[in-house]
Amino acid sequence: MRGPLVVVGDTLLDRDVEGAVNRLCPDSPVPVLDETASTDRPGGAGLAAMFAAAAPDTEVVLVTALADDAGAARLSSLLAAAGVQVYALGLAGGTPEKVRLRSQGRVLLRHDRGGAVGVPSPPAEAVLRVIAGAATVLVSDYGRGVAGEPALRAALAGTRAPVVWDPHPRGPAAVPGVHLATPNESEARELAKVPPGETRLVTASRGALELRQRWRARAVAVTMGGEGALLCHAGPTPLIVPAVSTADGDTCGAGDRFAATAALALARGALVSEAVQEAVTEACAYVAGGGVASMLPPPVGPLPSVLPGVPAERVGVAAAATVVAEVRAAGGTVVATGGCFDLLHAGHVATLQAARQLGDCLVVCLNSDASVAALKGPNRPVMPQGDRSRLLAALSCVDAVMVFDDPTPQAALTWLRPDIWVKGGDYATGGGEPALPEAELVRRWGGHTVVVPYLDGRSTTEMIAAAHRRGGASTTTSAATAVLRGDPPPAAATRPHRSAGIR
Numbered sequence: 001m002r003g004p005l006v007v008v009g010d011t012l013l014d015r016d017v018e019g020a021v022n023r024l025c026p027d028s029p030v031p032v033l034d035e036t037a038s039t040d041r042p043g044g045a046g047l048a049a050m051f052a053a054a055a056p057d058t059e060v061v062l063v064t065a066l067a068d069d070a071g072a073a074r075l076s077s078l079l080a081a082a083g084v085q086v087y088a089l090g091l092a093g094g095t096p097e098k099v100r101l102r103s104q105g106r107v108l109l110r111h112d113r114g115g116a117v118g119v120p121s122p123p124a125e126a127v128l129r130v131i132a133g134a135a136t137v138l139v140s141d142y143g144r145g146v147a148g149e150p151a152l153r154a155a156l157a158g159t160r161a162p163v164v165w166d167p168h169p170r171g172p173a174a175v176p177g178v179h180l181a182t183p184n185e186s187e188a189r190e191l192a193k194v195p196p197g198e199t200r201l202v203t204a205s206r207g208a209l210e211l212r213q214r215w216r217a218r219a220v221a222v223t224m225g226g227e228g229a230l231l232c233h234a235g236p237t238p239l240i241v242p243a244v245s246t247a248d249g250d251t252c253g254a255g256d257r258f259a260a261t262a263a264l265a266l267a268r269g270a271l272v273s274e275a276v277q278e279a280v281t282e283a284c285a286y287v288a289g290g291g292v293a294s295m296l297p298p299p300v301g302p303l304p305s306v307l308p309g310v311p312a313e314r315v316g317v318a319a320a321a322t323v324v325a326e327v328r329a330a331g332g333t334v335v336a337t338g339g340c341f342d343l344l345h346a347g348h349v350a351t352l353q354a355a356r357q358l359g360d361c362l363v364v365c366l367n368s369d370a371s372v373a374a375l376k377g378p379n380r381p382v383m384p385q386g387d388r389s390r391l392l393a394a395l396s397c398v399d400a401v402m403v404f405d406d407p408t409p410q411a412a413l414t415w416l417r418p419d420i421w422v423k424g425g426d427y428a429t430g431g432g433e434p435a436l437p438e439a440e441l442v443r444r445w446g447g448h449t450v451v452v453p454y455l456d457g458r459s460t461t462e463m464i465a466a467a468h469r470r471g472g473a474s475t476t477t478s479a480a481t482a483v484l485r486g487d488p489p490p491a492a493a494t495r496p497h498r499s500a501g502i503r
Contacts, residue, residue: 002061003133005052005086006259008156009045009140009147009166011079012096012114013071016293021103021392033108041292042078043098045140047123048166048256050082052138055264058372061130065120065146066415068325070317071095073402073415080411087127088414089146090328092097093118096144105250117144122151124446134161136267138259139178143170162266165217165220166259167191171471173461176216182259182279183211188222200224201240208232219272221279223258225251228280233272241276243284250291258283314393320363320400324416332360337417338409340367342381344391351424354452357396358420364392364401365409365416374407409442417445424454461469 018032049062060080066072066088072095079086097115100107128151131137137159141147148171156163165174165181169190174181183191185200188207192214198206204222212220212232219233221241228243250387261282265275313319323336337355341348341364343446356362366389372381381388389401404412413421440450443450 003135004061006134007049008063010142010334011046012043014043042352042395048140051260061207064089067091076411076415090121113256131155136226140170141171143168148172161264164263172214181220204230249287257286315401320402323400327361335359335420336363336421338365355422361399
């Protein structure tokens with residue numbers, strides 16, 4: 001497969017709340033659910049992308065819109081953990097969420113929230129390039145605006161890659177010439193305005209023929225649950241692709257599984273009929289195997305939102321979301337930087353001050369204690385994340401701090417989408433130096449990466465080493481205290497520190 005499989009569409013945050021029902025509510029005859037567990041996962045186009053990313057040796061890119069809120073931050077973390085490359089557009093409004101209340105494998109109630117449909121921002125050039133170079137494109141439309149964005153539609157109409165279009169009744173028509181459209185029965189009936197009163201087979205056939213003509217699609221496959229699918233692709237006589245087996249189970253995500261499987265098959269060079277047959281088989285096996293709960297990777301812990309003893313208005317995902325949303329609403333420039341910031345010293349402060357001068361707010365992405373230990377060793381950090389966050393938040397040049405657990409700030413950056421990402425240290429331009437690690441990521445949304453000067457001789461690692469040399473491990477705390485008072489670093493710490501971030 002040459003090039004990635006690119007998924008374009010609306011991503012939602014889905015949450016399954018599991019519990020037990022043992023009584024009725026005393027003031028209303030409704031069951032009371034005692035929650036025992038909850039699981040977050042990407043929904044919509046995000047779920048389709050995760051299904052595709054689970055296939056061996058498959059590069060998956062997701063073009064979607066993310067809001068400036070905690071829900072979008074959670075989605076970024078989940079998608080990054082699944083190996084999905086996210087090319088994010090901005091999204092006015094909130095992240096749509098679907099909460100399913102379940103007991104003993106059955107859904108009792110679905111609670112939708114997220115407000116009105118937001119407006120996605122136009123794509124950056126990097127987004128248009130990745131669509132042009134795709135092996136296959138899957139449009140997973142959930143009726144929330146991404147599939148209707150004009151520049152994206154132009155790119156989808158112009159790509160040479162096969163396009164699979166999974167439509168939504170509230171979404172736009174497929175671009176002309178798609179290889180395969182995959183509505184379910186109710187979607188085909190509503191989109192094609194098929195009158196009621198006919199059998200399922202007749203309704204699906206009429207819907208497929210009408211949509212194929214209207215959208216000038218090469219093929220339309222109407223999914224019919226346990227009955228398989230009806231494929232209209234050559235003349236007026238449809239092809240019935242029966243299910244190899246039927247089973248009762250959770251059908252949530254079955255349509256996304258079908259569309260993702262068909263797109264992967266087309267990317268490998270399969271005929272449309274072969275792709276639909278494979279998709280029916282996989283969708284049936286998915287439902288029989290337990291549905292979405294059995295197909296997703298292990299759960300990913302949420303980004304720390306509130307730290308004990310730390311001012312919530314300056315630290316956490318919600319704090320960063322508030323700052324970024326206010327600055328963007330005013331047309332300002334969002335600046336971000338990141339690192340461990342263990343033993344905050346004058347070099348850190350100089351870098352942060354220089355970064356803040358580049359825009360209208362500065363968000364610091366801070367490595368968590370677990371992340372620092374993984375990068376620096378079991379004896380780091382010297383200062384826990386709560387203290388490090390509090391010190392950073394106290395600086396006048398820092399508007400918000402958010403903590404992340406990963407080795408790199410990829411997920412946090414994907415959500416923040418800063419206009420400028422600042423690196424501190426002795427990075428050079430040219431001279432054989434490697435490219436800045438986050439530069440390609442930041443270009444996905446049209447951002448820029450810059451380097452600001454560092455203060456020679458300031459290095460946390462060297463400070464700790466010098467403290468050990470001057471008196472053993474017991475003097476490390478004293479050295480840290482001296483640094484925080486503003487004393488100059490030890491004379492031994494003269495070699496500049498080179499790192500992938502500000503350490």
